[in-house]
Amino acid sequence: MDYKQTGLTLVKKAFNRENVERIPWVPFAGVHAAKLLGIGAGEYLKSSGHIFNGVSKAVELYKPDGIPVVFDLQIEAEALGCRLNWPDNSPPSVISHPLQEDIKIEDLSIPSASDGRIPIVMDATGKLREKYPDIALYGLITGPFTLALHLMGTDIFMKMFEDPDEVNKVMSFCADVGKMMADYYIGAGCDVVAMVDPMTSQIDPDSFETFVSPYAAGLFSFIREKQSLSSFFVCGNAKQNIEAMCRCKPDNISIDENIPLDYVRDTALANDISFGGNMRLTTVLLMGTTEDCQREALECMDIGGRKGFVLAPGCDLPMDTPPENLQAVTDLVHDEMLQGELRASAAPATEVEKLDLSSHWNKDKVVIDIITLDSASCAPCQYMVDAVARASHPFGEKVIYKEHKITVKEGVQMMASLGVSNLPTIVIDGNIEFISQIPPVGKLGEKITEYLKLKTK
């Protein structure tokens, strides 16, 4: 495992689009953390102690580089008077919209730090900050459009056309609420403020630029002034708005499986913004096997790359996501060798063009092939190559050895042609001799001697 960098450093580097030694991993464990404690979502989200314990449990199990304190887009709405419905297995939902009743936007005031569940969440944030100084803590605020929808109900969609001034007034208020929440989170110790605005996936780019961009941009600029990092989360198919989201100038955008990650990568990086996502929540993380989850994570990591990418689920994790699935992702993130093996086995043997090895072997000399991830970046690979070099040295020209890195096509082909399935592996004259473990030089020497004897017979 890699302890050279703290999770916080990795997340910051990714946000700043610097190359990272390891891609940071941020599991969005919202009510899933309640599951880890064996309690219902409602009980969990109403208690600072439960939130603290739940996130602590998630940190222990998933070794994340960053983690949200809570994933609940109803906190602000509740503090503003929306009534909530509390199911046991998911975050609450808003069931009343004050602005549809007799209340006017002018009657509402920005919630204070003591309203609703805000003090509970901030208390948990402070305690988590103290316990985990090296993990990037994410404070999630409700995006202004989603909050406006909580306040107005679906009327907002039609009012965008019928009464745009009213919509602007509500959006402006909601952005102010967002700034207040961002301020509370930063004050309590969060490193990243993520503005989560899933409802923007439902509107067209013109409406987005008219009714969302000015307020979102204002919020991100406010967060930047506070010297904190920002992210723009959107769930759902918001592909049409990714460009416009980038122009709001968050430090990062995070998306779900509905949007192709390569498209988001190209758009975000072209706008000097980092990006994250987008592991499939239900079909893979909830319902898949541990191997499905690792392959999913690997695919995201290979598309995301080591510059400006944060590996994360597409959105809030389903409550019943099996912990072993997330632990499998953690294992993969921390184990480059496993990544290499999975990558190599991902290409089914029939698809890899095998090499013609007839001229590879030599009737007088012993041929040693070392299949590695890349000895420059993988320590065990490096030791294995070193061991072969040292063991071969006394035999001079009698031994030919070569490292095949599976980071290049030839390496993958060689791996398939030799029938190797683990990394690193030593193959002598076509026979798999040492898998994963680095043999002592003496033992390697003995093997070489055995093979040489076969040649002289």
Add this chain to the structure above:
Amino acid sequence: MEELLKQIAHCVEFGKINQASPYPPDMKGEDGADELTVRALEQGATAEEILTDALIVGMGKVGVKFRENKVFVPQVLMSAKAMSAAMAHLKPLFASGTAKRKGTFIIGTVQGDLHDIGKNLVAMMVEGNGYEVIDLGVDVEAAKFLSEAEKYPDAVIGLSALLTTTMANMEDTVKAIKEKDPKVKVCIGGAPVTQDFCNKINADLYSPDPQGLVEYLDELAS
């Protein structure tokens, strides 16, 4: 008459509800779906004609544009509102049995899910395409779908979910329906729902947009 029906279709397509509605800006002050439908009925058009040659045509165009990401929820809601204004005049005629529908569609969000924007959109689109829609609302238990399906034996059922957390209830609901009567067709949709998920839970159709559902229903009805 043909011209009048075309105008109604145009109003539905572009979301022109009535004369007072400021949207779309380029039709300000003109008559909307509301006034034009009254006029069409006065001039002797039947409810079926207006539904088939105006509302279905307009909603069909919106459905295709929605699928192609040329319009989004706000525009579709305006179209649906225009359609409802027209339907208000047609419904009494359908209720009296003087006009026919293509079939029946039962819809609701699954248990635990209170998000109804998508469900409402689909309901309006399906209704606008000539079907009777039984809207069971939000947070609907599997048992409720089963009892409604008994009342309308040929109906197709539609399940909606917005939350990944309620998708598990969608799976249970499909199972309950299929256990009772495997012939009942169940369609699913909602932002987090995918074809993959549909295959896994053995639903009959997943469509990312209402138009796909309408096409499926039309196929079953034909």
